[in-house]
Amino acid sequence: MARKKKKVGTYPSGMILFSLTLALFLVGFCGMLAIQSKRLVTYIRENYEMRAFLDKDLDTRKLTRLQRTIAERPYILKTSDSAQISFVPKDVAAKEFIAETKEDFSKFLGENPLRDSYRIKLNEEYFEETKLQQVKEDLEQIDGVFEVVYQENLVDNINRNITKIYAVMSAFALILLIIIVVLMNNTIRLALHSQRMLIRSMQLVGATNGFITRPFLARGIWQGFLAGVIAVALLLAALQLAIRNLPELAMFQDPEKLAMLMAGIVGLGVIIGFLSTYQAVNRYLGLSLDELY
Structure with a gap:
């Protein structure tokens, strides 16, 4: 063969x-x-939230103008042309606080000391300490914003x-x-x-x-x-x-x-x-x- x-x-x-x-x-x-x-x-960066606490006794017209002013800032996350800003009334914030801590502060304070606030999501490129501090300072200069807070150590x-x-x-x-x-x-x-x-x-x-x-x-x-x-x-x-x-x-x-x-x-x-x-x-x-x- x-x-x-x-x-x-x-x-x-x-x-x-x-x-x-x-x-x-x-x-x-x-x-x-x-x-x-x-x-x-x-996803983590774009779902990180800042809290902008507002001055007390703002009427609906002022709240609408304030939200529009914040939404125009370049660091605000926008999806489908909608700025990622959500309004949280102080009553809702109180219910969330009580649900988390299991303590009803209204029983011994007699009133709700919390403030209305906006929860704000930022663009990913602003997710670093120096830029977040700049955003905080810029927001606090807007008329109607009392204070801006975020978890500083978490970002780093x-x-x-x-x-x-x-x-x-x-x-x-x-x-x-x-x-x-x-x-x-x-x-x-x-x-x-x-x-x-x-x-x-x-x-x-x-x-x-x-x-x-x-x-x-x-x-x-x-x-x-x-x-x-x-x-x-x-x-x-x-x-x-x-x-x-x-x-x-x-x-x-x-x-x-x-x-x-x-x-x-x-x-x-x-x-x-x-x-x-x-x-x-x-x-x-x-x-x-x-x-x-």
Whole structure:
């Protein structure tokens, strides 16, 4: 029975495809975590509230004018052309205070000492201590505003923790990328080991390095593309499963950035497949006959 001839550019690729798919899936998973955490940070910052306590005995006309004045400030969060300002009468504030503390101060004070207030949400870029202090000072200069309060230490703590989380995730992603490159180089090099003598034979009959390299590169690019597509499919399946079990995650999705991430994973697979194959083939092209054995 005739022995089947080897064709240049063909080599065992199952392990390469599996390894690259797994590596790209891990990279994509890190990217998805980064996107979700960014949306979560934005949600936290945009739902952070300042309280603007008002002067007493303001009539409806003055309250309307005051709310309009505050809404025109550039730091006020606006969604669907609506400023995120909500009026809280002092009676409602008293009920909230009693529900939280379980203490009814009206029984021993005889009156409600609280003031009407506005709860104000700010744009994300103002979520830092110096800018919040400037916002506070600006609001307190408006006629009708008695005092503006916010949790000062909370902002700094949140920002510090966010910075730490991003630093850890970036370091992990960088380490993972280095491991992937090293792993793929070694895996493809081992896979091409069976082709080393065929490469040498083609050199002996006068084939150029470009002619020898071309089919290997084409196969490496195809493997990278296929691994990227499979990794994307697995990531989307994992995301849908997570949303199905935890519906609250749906509000933290960013379709545009998610699409960019998926395209980047496929592109990264193609680049890794190309570069790793190119490096491995060039290594065998430069070996002598004794080194090949």
